[in-house]
Amino acid sequence: MTPLQTSASVRRLTRLALLTAAALSIHLLEGLLPNPLPVPGAKLGLANVITLYALFTAGPGDTLLVLLARILLGSLFSGRGTTLFYSLAGGLLCFSVVWLLHRVLTRRQLWVAGVIGGICHNIGQIAVAIALTRTPALIVYLPWLILCGMGTGLFTGLCARFLLEKLPEKLKKW
Amino acid sequence: MARSLRRLAALTVCLILLCSCGNSAPNPADVQFTAMDTFMHLTAYGDNAQAALARAQQTVMELEKSLSVTDPGSEVFAANNANGQPVSVHSATAELVRFSLSMSHRTGGAMDPTVYPLVRAWGFTTRQHRVPSQAELDRLLPLVGAEQVVLTEDTLTLSPGAMLDFGGVAKGWAGDRLAEALKQAGISSAILRLGGNIQTIGTKPDGSDWVVGIQDPDSENMLTRLSVRDCAVVTSGGYQRSFTENGQTYWHILDPSTGYPARTGLTSVTVVAPSGALCDALSTALFVMGPDKAAEHWREHRDFDAVLVREDGSVIITAGLEAGFSLMGGYGDREVTVLR
Amino acid sequence: MKTKHWILIFAAVALLCAVAIVLFPLPQQVASAADIYQNGILIRTVPLGQDARFTITAPNGGTNTVAVSGGRIRVEQATCPDGLCVNQGWSRTEGYPIVCLPHGLVIQPKGGDTPFDAVTN
Numbered sequence: 001m002t003p004l005q006t007s008a009s010v011r012r013l014t015r016l017a018l019l020t021a022a023a024l025s026i027h028l029l030e031g032l033l034p035n036p037l038p039v040p041g042a043k044l045g046l047a048n049v050i051t052l053y054a055l056f057t058a059g060p061g062d063t064l065l066v067l068l069a070r071i072l073l074g075s076l077f078s079g080r081g082t083t084l085f086y087s088l089a090g091g092l093l094c095f096s097v098v099w100l101l102h103r104v105l106t107r108r109q110l111w112v113a114g115v116i117g118g119i120c121h122n123i124g125q126i127a128v129a130i131a132l133t134r135t136p137a138l139i140v141y142l143p144w145l146i147l148c149g150m151g152t153g154l155f156t157g158l159c160a161r162f163l164l165e166k167l168p169e170k171l172k173k174w
Numbered sequence: 175m176a177r178s179l180r181r182l183a184a185l186t187v188c189l190i191l192l193c194s195c196g197n198s199a200p201n202p203a204d205v206q207f208t209a210m211d212t213f214m215h216l217t218a219y220g221d222n223a224q225a226a227l228a229r230a231q232q233t234v235m236e237l238e239k240s241l242s243v244t245d246p247g248s249e250v251f252a253a254n255n256a257n258g259q260p261v262s263v264h265s266a267t268a269e270l271v272r273f274s275l276s277m278s279h280r281t282g283g284a285m286d287p288t289v290y291p292l293v294r295a296w297g298f299t300t301r302q303h304r305v306p307s308q309a310e311l312d313r314l315l316p317l318v319g320a321e322q323v324v325l326t327e328d329t330l331t332l333s334p335g336a337m338l339d340f341g342g343v344a345k346g347w348a349g350d351r352l353a354e355a356l357k358q359a360g361i362s363s364a365i366l367r368l369g370g371n372i373q374t375i376g377t378k379p380d381g382s383d384w385v386v387g388i389q390d391p392d393s394e395n396m397l398t399r400l401s402v403r404d405c406a407v408v409t410s411g412g413y414q415r416s417f418t419e420n421g422q423t424y425w426h427i428l429d430p431s432t433g434y435p436a437r438t439g440l441t442s443v444t445v446v447a448p449s450g451a452l453c454d455a456l457s458t459a460l461f462v463m464g465p466d467k468a469a470e471h472w473r474e475h476r477d478f479d480a481v482l483v484r485e486d487g488s489v490i491i492t493a494g495l496e497a498g499f500s501l502m503g504g505y506g507d508r509e510v511t512v513l514r
Numbered sequence: 515m516k517t518k519h520w521i522l523i524f525a526a527v528a529l530l531c532a533v534a535i536v537l538f539p540l541p542q543q544v545a546s547a548a549d550i551y552q553n554g555i556l557i558r559t560v561p562l563g564q565d566a567r568f569t570i571t572a573p574n575g576g577t578n579t580v581a582v583s584g585g586r587i588r589v590e591q592a593t594c595p596d597g598l599c600v601n602q603g604w605s606r607t608e609g610y611p612i613v614c615l616p617h618g619l620v621i622q623p624k625g626g627d628t629p630f631d632a633v634t635n
Contacts, residue, residue: 015179018186025189112520119527138546140538143531150524167182206554206620213613213620217631301596370635378631387609389635394586394604399630409634415598444634 016058016066023050023070027087028077043086044152045121047074048094052113052160057167060099067091085132089124096120107164114157115150122149203227209234210344212369218356219363219379226359230352230366237348240267241340243290249330250338254290258334260324270340270347271325277343277455278320281471285459286430288318288332290339295433298426303417305424311433318430346454349373349406353450370414372407373450390505391441391483397508398481398489398501406450410457411442411483427461438464439485446495447478456480465490469513546625548587548605550580553618562587562606562623572617580621587621589614609633 027047047070054063071091075084094117105113122145130138203223206215214234216227242248253261263271274287291314293299295306306314322336332338340347345368353373356364364375365384374384383401390397391413400407412425412435429436443461445453456478460468465482472480472492479494488509491499496512550558552572560566566582567590578599579591586604589612599614605623609630612621 011179015182018179018182022182022186022189025186029189109517109520112517115524143534143538147528147531147535150528206551208615208618211615213611213615215611365631367632370633372632372634384631387607387630387633389610389633394588394606394610396607396610396630396633407632407634411635414635 012062016062019050019054019058019066020069020073023047023066024073024077026050027070027074031078043083043090043125045090045094045118045125045149046152046156048091048114048117048121048153049156049159049163051091051095052098052110052117052156053163053167055095055099055102055113056107056110056160056164063099064095067095085128086125089128090121091124093120093124094118107161110161110164111154111157114155114160115153118149118151118153118156119146120149121153122146205231207231207234210238210348210368212345214369215367216352217365217367218361218375220361222359223361223364226356226361229359230356233352233355234348234368237344237351240264241270241344243337243339243341250340253330253332254337256332258331260329260331262328263330265328268325268328268330270343271323271330271338273347273451274338274340274343274455275320275323275325277452277459280475281456281459281463283319283430284462284467285342285455286318286320287338287340287342288320288322288336289428289430290337291317291335292428292430292433293339293341293426296424296426296428298415303419303424305419306433315431315433318433342458343451343454345369345371346406346408346450346452349450349454370409371450371454374402374405374407377403388442388444388481392487395504396502397483397505398499400446400481400495401498402446405446405448406453407444407446408450408453408457409442409444410461411440412436412461413441427458429462436462436464438462440465440482441485442483443468444481445478446480452478472513548582548621548623551620551622560587570617570619572619574617576614576617578614578617578619587623588612589619589621592617607633610635 026049027043030044030046033044050070051063051067054066071084071087074087097120098113098117101116102113126138126142126145202217202219204217205227208214216230218227239245240248241250243250243254245251249261249263249267253263278286292311295310295314297303317333317335322333323338324331349366349368349371350373352366353375356375362376363379366373372386377383383403385399386402386407387396387399388409391411410427412427414426416423416425425435427436428434440461443457445457445460447453460471460480460482463471465484468480468482472478479492481495482490484490488511489501490511490513492513501508501510546563547559547561549556550560550570552570560582562582562585564582567579569577569579571577576593578589581588581590586606588602588604589599592599592614594614594616596616599612599619602612605612605621607630608624610623610633613619
C-alpha cells in the first residue's frame, strides 16, 4: 500500500469508529427516556440517526459494520440480555428498508428515510417483543408504535440531514 | 476533510461525556419467605441491602415467636394461660400491649386486642368455620374488653378466661420494627410487602413514589393506586377471610361488642399513615365503625388517610388523598366522595 | 418520487393508525408472564398469552391446579386445608401474587403496562 492509501484506510477506520461511538452513546442515552413498549429492552431508536447518515455517506457495507458494532457493544453495556434482540430487529429492519429505498430518495428527502426507518424500527421491536414474551396480545400496541416511530423517525431524519450538511464528505473518498 | 473529521470527533466526545450523566437503575436486593401465616416479599436498595434484608427476615421470625398465641414459649401464650396470675414480660411485648390498649381506647373499643375468644368461637383460628350460638357468645362477651388487661411496667395480668391476640396489629407492628431496623442499617429506599400490609421506606431510587394498588374487594382487578413514600398502607376487608353457611356470609372482622361479624356497609378499608401498626389497627377499627363513625374519627384525629369501599361499590376517601386520586380504568362509574 | 407523494402516504398511514387506536384500546393491565416458585425456588415461568392448565405437586404431596386464561392466572383447585389460594381468584398484575402457604407455592405475575410496586388487599 502507498502511504496515501494507508492513511486513507486509517482515516476510514477512525471515522467508522467515531460513528460507532456516537451511535453507541445515543443508544445508551435514550435509555433514560420513557419506554415505548411495556417490555424491558425496547428502545426509541434514536441511534438510527447514525445509520441514516452513514447510509448516505458511506455505503451499505460500512453502515452495516457500524450498526452491528453499536448493537453488540450497546447490549453489552446495557446489562440487559434482551436489549440485543430488540436492537438487532429494530436496527436491521430500519437499515434494510432504508437502504432499499435510498436510491429513490434525494438528500432533501432524508426526513422521509427517517420516518420510514422509524416505522420499521418499531415494527421490528414489537415483533421481537411478541416473540420473546409469547404474548400475541401485544399487537394492540402496533398503531401506537407506528405513530411513535413516525415521530422519532422524523426527528432522526432531520438530525441526519443536519449532520449531512455539517459533515458532507463521503467516507468513500477516503 | 480534517475539519470534518474533527467535527465528528467533537460530536462523539460530547455524546460520550453525556453518557456519564445517565444513571442505570441499581439492582434491588430481594427476599421472600413465609412468616406470621402470610407470604412476605421485601425489596431494598443500597449497599448492604441484601444483608440488611436477611437480618430483617430474622427479626420477623423472632417477633412472630414472641407474639404467638399458640407457641408455649411466647409471653403472650403464658399470659393467656396464667388464669389470672401476673406474668412478667419484656419491654418490647409491653410496648405492643400498651399500643393495643391505647388503640382500643382511641377507637372506643372498635379495635380490641382481647377478641380472641370470639374469633376462636367462629372457627377462624383453626379454619374450621362454624356459627356459634347466641348463648355461647353471651358467655364469651364478658371476657372481651380492654378492662380485662392490666399492664404494669413489666408484668401483664389478664382476667381469667380473657385472651390477648395481636393478629390484628402484628404485621403492622412488624413493619414498623423492620423499617426502623433497615433505616438504622443505612437503607433509605425499600418496600416491604408483609402479605397485604405494605410498608415503604423513602422513595424509589430514582426519587419517584412507590405505586401501591388497592384491590377491588369483589374482583381480581385493582380499584385504584396510591403513590406513597415513607409510610404504610394496610387494608382490612371482610372478603379476606370469610365463609358462607345457609346463604349467609360471615367474616373474620368481628364487632367486639356483639361478637358478630361487623356489618356496617363496608367491604374494605385501606389506611395510609407513617406507622404500620396504626394503619393495621385503624383499618380494622374503621371497618367495624362503619362509614359515618369512621368519618367522625378521621375528623377528630386527622393523623391518617383512608379509602373506604362500600357494599354498593362507591368509594370514600379522606382529603389528604384527593390530589391526583383516580380510579383505574373500568371503574369510572363509581361514585367517589371526599371527606373534609 | 415527489415529496408531496410521501407526505400523502404518511398521512394515510397515520390516519389508519388513529382509526386502529380508537377501535382497539389498550388493555388495563397486561402481565406478560408469571413466575412460579416452590418453597422459594423458581420452578417454572408461564407466559400468560396462551391459555393453559397444569398441576403442581408440592414436596409434601399437596397439589395445586393452576389455570391461565385471558392473560390472567389463578389456582383453580388445591388440596390444601384452607383453600385460600383458590379464594384469591385471578391475578393479572405484577405485585399481586397468588400464594398457597401450606404447599409453599407462590405465583408472581410480572411485566405489564401499569406495574404496581405492591398491592394491598
